Amino acid sequence: MGRTIFEKKQAMRYFYLLFIVITFQLQAQVVQDDFEGSGTISSWFGDNCGMNLNLVNPVQQGINLSDTVLEYHDTGGQYANVQFDVNTNFDLSANNSFSLKIFIPSNGLTGNQTNQVSLKLQNNTLTDAWTTQSEIIKPVTLNTWQEVTFDFENDMFINLDPTSVIPLQRTDFNRVVIQVNGEDNTDHVLAYIDDVLNFNTVSDNPVYDNLVWSDEFDGVGVIDDTKWFHQTQLIAGDSWANGEQQHYTNRIDNSFMDNGSLKIVAKGEVYSDQGQTKNYTSARLNSKFSFQYGRVEVRAKLPSIAGTWPAIWLLGKNIEEDGTYWDNEGFGTTFWPWCGEIDIMEPNIPKTEILATWHWNNGSGYQYNSSSIPTVNSDTSQNWHIYELEWSPDSMKIYMDNILINQMPTINPFNEEFFILLNVAMGGSLGGDIVNNFDEDMMEIDYVRVYQQSQLSIKDLNANLVSFYPNPVETWLYVEFNSDTSDSGKFQVVDLSGRIISEQTMLVTNNKMSYNTAALDSGMYLMRIVTTDGASSTFKFIKK
Template sequence: MRYLFLLFMLFTFQLNAQVVADDFEGFGTIYSWYGDDCIVDANFLNPYQQGINVSNTVLEYHDIGGQYANVQFDIDTTYDLTMNNSFSLNVYVPSSGLTGSEINQISLKLQDKNIEFPWMTQSEIVKPIVLDQWQTITFDFENDFYINLDSNSLPPIERTDFNRVVIQVNGENNDDEVLAYLDDVLYFDTVSNNPIYDNLVWFDEFDGNGPVDASKWFKQTQLIAGDSWANGELQHYTNRQDNSFLDNGSLKIVAKGETYNDQDVTKDYTSARLNSKFAFQYGRVEVRAKLPSIAGTWPAIWLLGKNINEDGGYWDAAGFGNTSWPLCGEIDIMEPNVAKNQILATWHWDNGSGYQINSNSVPSTNANTSQNWHIYTLEWSEDTMKIYMDDTLVNQMDSVNPFNQEYYILLNVAMGGSLGGDIQPGFNQDAMEIDYVRVYQETPLSVQHFEKNKVSFYPNPVQNKLHIDTHQFANTNTKVQITDLSGRIISKKQYAENGDTLIYNTSALNVGVYFMTLSFDNGINQTFKFIKQ
């Protein structure tokens, strides 16, 4: 069977840079593996020679119930994350080797071994894993969401004191057992291949005074859950200008304490909920806003799949509503918590495996979100989604299904409910102000450039012939260099290609892990890792 893998790792490999790697076959540079309350065997026969990893030897990681079990290694110098920002590894966790019900995850922590309590200043990246299969996990300390245990620590990319790597499966502060296998640990530099969103495709600056632009926004008013909205909210949404209007160059969404009857239902509060009449897939959304401050208000800047089956919504009425929530997916760019001292960024979805949620927050107390303007941003590509408050990364996750379709923007202020909480007695009114909403996508040129520079290769692992596909090969000379884990050059060849596929004969290579660097006439260099069986 032919397997096609999209390039999963692009990086610059410099022969004079730090080489920190281990394939557990005797070709690595890591010699200090040890366990902390964890049994470690760095010369264990691979019990699952399948998928992307058919090597003979791996590291066995056996947490036998230790509260803080992990596996570690040290280096004599320190990591220069400005040169190499990432670590990758292969991991296999058999479901039969687990006890308890912890979230299936793997974390990589960078520490300073020279201080008394190395964990006190650590930086950590946590990634989800699936069970019963080999997978490659990458920890990018420049671009991934990270956790500094000491909030006063610098971003990891600015640190020069890290000399220890700690790897932990399924978290800590529990007595559960974990059996896992690690292989192909590598320290390298990830070169971002993220799209450049520089083309403003839709916007509303909310200039002037008066009604909301009806060509851009739809005021959603129909109750969606019998006589109410979701989450225990207590308001009616109206299409009145009293609840949503332009004033002095910004949009005001005003929640009011008033008795109001609509759809034969009487409620004590009114507000507005706006749907954008624009839907899109991938790009950057920027919303500059001030938030209400009174207890009980629940403002939100968010997105829904335009296929949501929600009676009364703009896209449902347009004929796209065929999918229930959360199968349609939801992206919450901004929601405050009940106490209004945190800003949350959250995803809700169901890709066929049941309801899932990914939520994280940053403090908002010092930012004074009701008095000061802040920019809330979603960056969304076919690979990742990142949500920011100003320049602070709040949360990040992969663009899993269903986040691969068109979404529309919602702006609203609810009253009460799960994130509004108890409403202040005697509530009169409060508002969310929006200065602008802007959506950027790639220009056609940058899209073409991205497609042109894509590289895919198969099979991996390879026995005799490695197929490399890219449009770069058309009518060009291509230099191919093979290096091993230590940086030693194994082979250099030049090819004159007229098609889109280069076939490299690997039969002369020994079993192990290698890097192939492709150098094209146009000056572009691309490097990837492959495994020789």
């Protein structure tokens, strides 16, 4: 294809971060393919790569239960890829993102490869279409379906030609190239691809970037009882549900903070409470915080021993269940499953999968929606992983390490307030048989964070509101209003975890204000500006 290794290495040095936040929703062509016969893409082409557009899905699991997929089979081609062209050039100002689902089986690879997928935008009218391409590269995990998004507004991209403008200012792209595990090698790659889509990520969907509640578990000893309640009362009179075999206690032996994390410890011991004697103890925590919609992040290590059943989950605040915090506070009006349950994380019995599940009854009988992602017990127990729920008025999605496990529409009763539960049960329907002579095992929680939408995160559609420079910045960041203003609104500087670093009143002179970034550590930040008339703007900047 005419490219030299030197040219490509030179091009890889030119990384540009895109920080334009304000866009307009324009009418644009629909570009999508589900490989079920209803797609709009008719020009698929395998470039030095085997391709089957109608392969029976060999791995119907997790987030992809569709019947047919695209098979990508690179048998050693130097620049192997699959690609398609469109009749009308892409308008990235309207539809700035592409997504696809991908599954790479480990037994379909040779060599020592970096597991990744890249999406390149090219101009097919050029003799060498690749010479002015823009590319985004994303890491992938083997042996699981995952959804990967390439956002040409917010993701890091590579312009092969360093003189090219940022992608959102380009109107010459009309080819999409998908490449698995890079190029310039003779390794073999087998992958399955599905649900290719071009869409707009800047929409009316809520942006959950405002940290409203959290526990970082930085103390030592007893947990913070202003945030958590120990649920210990047996809910079935003499036992817990699902055949579980433990007592939950409020003892420091079963739940405590140490070394920057919460420990929920299940123990093998004879313990009597409420007139019942059991052979195991553990802890079950209810959050004293309830909320409707937002993003929940929990970073955790899980117990590994057979018989343990850890869970990170939510229940409707209105659950009628004696002994829960919110029922004790007088909110219990609705029995399970009418109240709704959201299971962000539960392992299966052999601890080879993480399940993401909803349970409910909205008048049509008990229903559930469950899906899973394959995992390795030694990994989930020894390494930190992030389990996440994204919950909006329209949809609910559950992720593990940013990989989508399951999703469903936000139906009744999931439009009410919920609270968070953390616990480790013993035995039962997802604990299974408890290992003989069980001593103890634990779930560790590094943090629990809840983000919601704030007024300051709404992206104003007035593109003339503000500009800013330089970016990246060493000391002074200048913010310039593109119309006359003597506004005395406010602005915030926020890090990517949602923590407010600075909040100040705007001092605007000649339509310009300045902010001294000298006190900031190197990294990426958000600046949110809200004028007194309610107009708002949010942009990202990098502190060198």
